[in-house]
Amino acid sequence: MAPPRRPRLGVWKFSSCDGCQLSILDCEDELLAIAGHLEIANFVEASSAVVDGPYDLSLVEGSITTPEEARHIREIRAESRVLVTIGACATAGGIQSLKNFADVQEFTRAVYARPEYIHSLATATPIADHVAVDFELRGCPISKAQLLETISAYLTGRAPNVPNESVCIECKRRGNVCVVVAHGTPCLGPVTQAGCGAICPSFNRGCYGCFGPQGSPNIPSMLKHLDHVGMSRPEVQRVFRTFNALAPAFRTASDAAGAEGETK
Amino acid sequence: MTERTIAVDYLARVEGEGALKVRIHDRRVEEVQLKIFEPPRFFEAFLRGRSYFEAPDITARICGICPVAYQMSSCHAMEQALGMTVGGPLRELRRLLYCGEWIESHALHIYLLHAPDFLGYPDAIRLAKDHPEAVKQGLELKKAGNHLMQVLGGREIHPVNVRVGGFYRCPSRNEFEALRPELERALALAEETVRFAAGLPFPDIEEDYEFVALHHEHEYAMNEGEVVSNRGLRIPVSQYEDHFEEVHMPYANALHSVRKGGGAYLVGPLARYALNHGTLSPRARSAAKEAGLGDVERNPYRSIIVRAVELVYAAEEALRIIDAYRPPAEPFVAPPPSFHATSGCAATEAPRGLLYHRYRLNADGLIEEAKIVAPTSQNQKRIEDDVRHLIERSLDRDDASLTHQCEFAIRNHDPCISCATHFLTLDLERT
Numbered sequence: 204m205a206p207p208r209r210p211r212l213g214v215w216k217f218s219s220c221d222g223c224q225l226s227i228l229d230c231e232d233e234l235l236a237i238a239g240h241l242e243i244a245n246f247v248e249a250s251s252a253v254v255d256g257p258y259d260l261s262l263v264e265g266s267i268t269t270p271e272e273a274r275h276i277r278e279i280r281a282e283s284r285v286l287v288t289i290g291a292c293a294t295a296g297g298i299q300s301l302k303n304f305a306d307v308q309e310f311t312r313a314v315y316a317r318p319e320y321i322h323s324l325a326t327a328t329p330i331a332d333h334v335a336v337d338f339e340l341r342g343c344p345i346s347k348a349q350l351l352e353t354i355s356a357y358l359t360g361r362a363p364n365v366p367n368e369s370v371c372i373e374c375k376r377r378g379n380v381c382v383v384v385a386h387g388t389p390c391l392g393p394v395t396q397a398g399c400g401a402i403c404p405s406f407n408r409g410c411y412g413c414f415g416p417q418g419s420p421n422i423p424s425m426l427k428h429l430d431h432v433g434m435s436r437p438e439v440q441r442v443f444r445t446f447n448a449l450a451p452a453f454r455t456a457s458d459a460a461g462a463e464g465e466t467k
Numbered sequence: 468m469t470e471r472t473i474a475v476d477y478l479a480r481v482e483g484e485g486a487l488k489v490r491i492h493d494r495r496v497e498e499v500q501l502k503i504f505e506p507p508r509f510f511e512a513f514l515r516g517r518s519y520f521e522a523p524d525i526t527a528r529i530c531g532i533c534p535v536a537y538q539m540s541s542c543h544a545m546e547q548a549l550g551m552t553v554g555g556p557l558r559e560l561r562r563l564l565y566c567g568e569w570i571e572s573h574a575l576h577i578y579l580l581h582a583p584d585f586l587g588y589p590d591a592i593r594l595a596k597d598h599p600e601a602v603k604q605g606l607e608l609k610k611a612g613n614h615l616m617q618v619l620g621g622r623e624i625h626p627v628n629v630r631v632g633g634f635y636r637c638p639s640r641n642e643f644e645a646l647r648p649e650l651e652r653a654l655a656l657a658e659e660t661v662r663f664a665a666g667l668p669f670p671d672i673e674e675d676y677e678f679v680a681l682h683h684e685h686e687y688a689m690n691e692g693e694v695v696s697n698r699g700l701r702i703p704v705s706q707y708e709d710h711f712e713e714v715h716m717p718y719a720n721a722l723h724s725v726r727k728g729g730g731a732y733l734v735g736p737l738a739r740y741a742l743n744h745g746t747l748s749p750r751a752r753s754a755a756k757e758a759g760l761g762d763v764e765r766n767p768y769r770s771i772i773v774r775a776v777e778l779v780y781a782a783e784e785a786l787r788i789i790d791a792y793r794p795p796a797e798p799f800v801a802p803p804p805s806f807h808a809t810s811g812c813a814a815t816e817a818p819r820g821l822l823y824h825r826y827r828l829n830a831d832g833l834i835e836e837a838k839i840v841a842p843t844s845q846n847q848k849r850i851e852d853d854v855r856h857l858i859e860r861s862l863d864r865d866d867a868s869l870t871h872q873c874e875f876a877i878r879n880h881d882p883c884i885s886c887a888t889h890f891l892t893l894d895l896e897r898t
Contacts, residue, residue, distance in 0.1 A: 218506045221482050222531020222624040228579060229623060231610040235602075238592040249579065250590030251479035251874070268506045298528045301513040310512035323507055344531060344624040402621040406628045407798075408635040411524065413625070441517060446528070 209239075210259035210358070214246040215279055217265025217272050218299055218327060222344040223290035224248055224264050230347055240358055256282030260357055263336075266292040268299060268327040280334035287353060288330045291343035295415050296449035298343075300327040304444065329449060338363060343413040343446040346398045367396050367418035370410050374401035382409055389432045391442065394420035394452065411442060416452035426459060436460045469493065473858075473870050478877060480580040480590070482532050483884025487873055489858060496858050499851045501877070503884055514837040519545045519828050520631055520802075526824070526839065527625045530883055532575070535568040535616070536817030538629040539690055540824040540839075545631045548811025548828055549802055556795040557633040558690070559788050564619050564626070565689045565815070566785040570612025570653065571623060572818035573736075573774040573781075576881045577660060578605025581771050584875045585667040601663060604656050608778065611653035615785060618642055633799030643789045650786050657778035658754055664772040665758035672860070673765040674853060677729065678738035679845070681816050687746045687780055688739070690815050695742055696732065697763070704814045707823050713840065724845040731848035734820025735880060736773040737764055748787075751780035767853055767879040774881075806832065817842050819883050843882045850880050 214224050228234065228249060244254035261283035267273050280286055291297050302310055303326045311323065330336055340353055349365050356363040370392035374381070382388040382404045390409030392401070396417040403410045429439050443457035471491040478485045483503075490498040510529055517525060522541040527534035539561060546553060553561075578601065579591040588594040595602035613623035618638055620626025628634050679700070681692035694710075695701045702710060714723045726732055741763040744752065755776045764773055812825035820842035827836040857876045861869055 216484065218508055220528050220531040220534075222528075222534070225482075225531045225624060228575065229609075229613060231606040231613070234606065235592070235595055238595075243590070243592060246590075247477055247479045248482065249480065250592065251583075252589035252593070253479075268508070272506065298510075298513075298525060299508040302509050305513065307509075310509045311507070313512040313515070314507065314509055327508075343528065344622075399622070403627050403635075406621050406634075406636040408627060408630075411627075438518070441521065445521075445525070 209242040211244040211254065211257070212241040212246070213244055213256070213258035213261040213279070213283065214248070215261060215263045215265075216248065217263070217276065217293070217330070218268040219265030219290065219292040219297060221248060221264070223293075223342075224262070226289075226345050226347050226350055227262070230351060233351060237354060241354070258283045259285065260354075261286045263288045263293050263330055264290055266296045266300060266327045266329060267333055268302075268324055269322060270324060273324070273333060276330060276333050285337045285357060286330075286334070287338045287340060287357075288336050289340045289350065290345050291341065291413065291415060291446045292327075293330045294339045294341055294450075295447040295453075296327050296329050298446050300449050301444065302327060303449065340365065341396055341414045342398055346400070349398050365398065369393055369417040369420075370395045370397050370399070370401050370404075370414070373397040373399075374404050377401050377405065379404045382407060383428075383432070387432050389429050389434050389442075391425070393428075394422060394425045394456075411445065412453065413446050415447035415450040420452045422452055422456045422459070426456060471866070473866055473873065475870055475874055478874060478884075480583070480878055481882050481884060482530070483882075485882065485884045487854065487877065489854065489873065491858065491862070494862050496855050499855045499858070501847050501851050501854070503847075511837045511839060514826075514834045517834050519548070519826065519832045519834060522826065522834065522837075523629050523631065524625075524627075529839070529841070531624050532572055532883060533568060533817045533819065533822075534625045535564055535620070535629075536815060536822045537824075538626065539565060539815040540813050540817075540822045541826075542629065542631050543690065543813030543815060544811045544824040544826050545828075546800075546811070547813055548809045548826060549631075549806055551632060551800050551802060553633055553800050556637070556793060557798075557800065559792065560619065560634060560637065562689055563785055563788045564616065564629070566781040566788070567612045567615035567619065567623075569781040569818050570657075570778060570785075571609050571616065572612075573778050574605050574609035574612060574660075576818075577664065577771055577774055577778075578602060578609070580881070581878055582663075582667070584878060585768075585771070604659060604663075608653055608656050608660065611649045611656075611782075614649060615646060618646060630799055632802055633797075635798060637794045637798045639794060640792060643792055647786070647789065650782055650789070654750075654779065654782035654786065657775065657782045658750070660778055661754040661758050661772060661775040664775040667771065669766060669768045671766075672768075672856075674767055674856065676737065676765060676849065677726065677732040678741045679726075679732045679734050680738040680742045680821060681814060682742055683746065685746065687743050687748075687784075688816055694814065694821070696726075697741055698729075700726075704812060704823070707812065707814060707840075708825070708838075711840070711845075713844065723848045724840055725848060731852055732845065733849045733880075734842050734845045735770070736777055736818075736820075737767065737770050738820060739816060740764060740773045740776065747776070747780050748783045750783055751776050754779045767876070770879055770881075806830065808835075810836075819843060819881050820845065841883070843880075843884060846880050846882065850877055850882065853877075853879070
């Protein structure tokens with residue numbers, strides 16, 4: 204009897220830093236096992252052998268910032284049975300979505316001597332704004348453990364166990380002293396999704412929201428708290444407008460901070 | 468009359484998106500374009516209006532493979548602007564973090580991205596089927612570098628513990644002590660890597676490079692030093708822009724950097740080794756000697772041996788720092804409470820070479836202007852020259868073989884295209 208065909212994996216990059224797909228290569232103990240269970244059919248950062256689609260599982264990194272990218276993601280969707288977006292760029296636009304809040308023509312003139320050579324959309328947008336996405340993996344960068352869980356779940360045909368609880372829950376489980384209570388340090392932990400392992404509070408630093416909003420964030424209460432610990436409104440606006448600026452709850456927060464900043 | 472075009476539409480095993488286009492007319496190479504089509508992300512534009520304090524976290528996101536380099540160059544530039552000096556154990560910890568990144572990045576490039584070219588495989592997964600021990604050793608080394616970054620930085624990609632002035636928390640001696648067996652094993656594996664690399668088949672060629680790197684009198688430069696070259700340049704980092712300029716090419720979303728009044732130059736491991744080998748540790752120097760390296764290595768293919776020698780150095784240096792470590796009283800030097808409009812610049816040695824940052828700040832500490840020159844934008848023009856020379860030597864090869872050789876020649880320099888965007892596909896046109 205012929206062995207069953209391994210599912211085909213495609214790893215795709217759009218506008219990003221490559222960190223999330225690097226997370227796959229950073230699974231040093233599991234990489235060869237992953238390659239045993241999945242046929243790595245298209246992963247250009249790791250291999251010059253490219254197999255044509257269709258693909259059973261596509262992992263997509265990055266946000267859509269050019270007309271070519273907007274076309275390419277539709278081709279990838281059409282060729283992929285399951286499409287999982289990985290990281291803050293793919294799920295919420297990423298740091299480059301800050302251009303959505305500015306004039307991209309002016310940005311181009313500021314960075315490039317010959318702006319006419321640059322072709323860029325006015326916005327950087329999450330993959331789900333363009334095509335149907337089957338599952339989103341958060342983080343800037345994603346967590347290796349959550350990535351392995353998502354791949355294992357795919358291989359066994361179950362839903363990934365990736366909770367949308369807050370960083371606070373993870374922080375308590377880790378036994379950290381709360382940086383807000385003990386030191387008055389501004390921390391986005393209460394409104395941010397877990398998954399990183401609460402690393403910032405473990406280093407005496409407030410969470411800066413790189414996993415985006417948790418399942419049921421209380422943004423008004425968070426804004427009040429940040430005010431209480433002495434953050435200025437422009438600072439509050441900036442902290443929500445960083446790596447997950449387009450995630451709806453964070454966008455609400457940064458817009459609110461901006462509006463109040465104007466009236467104060 | 469023959470017209471030949473060679474095109475690589477999407478360069479594999481490099482970080483980011485790039486392409487190569489070569490046009491050959493009557494056996495003359497008329498044009499070589501290393502194209503960067505990685506979309507522009509406008510970091511230098513959206514940094515404006517952000518606090519000086521945010522620059523390390525934001526600029527880290529330029530590159531997932533070398534975030535520490537961006538954090539280090541931005542911190543040093545801000546500290547220079549604010550008149551802060553970070554010395555003692557904090558300076559050593561920064562060097563330790565950089566050792567972690569050099570180990571992770573070099574192990575990745577040597578085993579997963581570059582070795583498959585020498586041994587005729589499309590990737591490390593297929594290489595592992597025939598050479599499992601080599602790939603496993605590479606992964607183990609990479610893991611040791613990543614583990615060091617986790618302990619000191621919180622995580623390996625986009626570490627969270629770096630701030631202007633130092634760190635948020637300095638790990639205890641015990642936390643570092645637990646890393647010792649892994650780092651000792653990494654040092655032995657790094658020496659094994661030098662032997663592995665030296666045993667690879669190399670074409671017998673040399674390039675006449677102008678090497679540029681940071682140089683420090685007493686240590687193999689990472690975070691600090693003068694900018695020097697093998698053609699007599701010796702300047703403080705503050706004069707960098709007087710001697711180097713960026714040129715915007717029509718086919719790239721990246722800016723080429725050239726020596727003013729000069730031309731293409733090379734940064735990275737070959738440059739560091741040529742200019743700084745005297746400050747390598749005795750074990751790294753003896754590994755280099757055993758591998759047959761002289762004082763200068765001009766064969767770009769042999770850069771894989773130089774990276775391996777730097778692995779030995781980084782592992783040994785990490786162990787030295789951990790041995791001498793005593794946690795400082797405070798994890799950071801506090802920035803001044805208020806300041807005037809100011810500006811500052813710095814360069815540090817990313818795994819791929821010199822990384823320059825300059826910032827102008829207003830009196831509120833907000834960034835008014837940012838300039839970032841990445842290693843790959845400095846190397847881009849010189850990589851094109853390497854490819855041109857390769858093609859001139861190999862005109863009789865067929866297109867498929869020539870295309871593969873071009874990609875190999877580009878990967879010699881471990882280009883990082885996400886960084887340079889502001890890169891790879893081969894398009895070879897023969898007429």
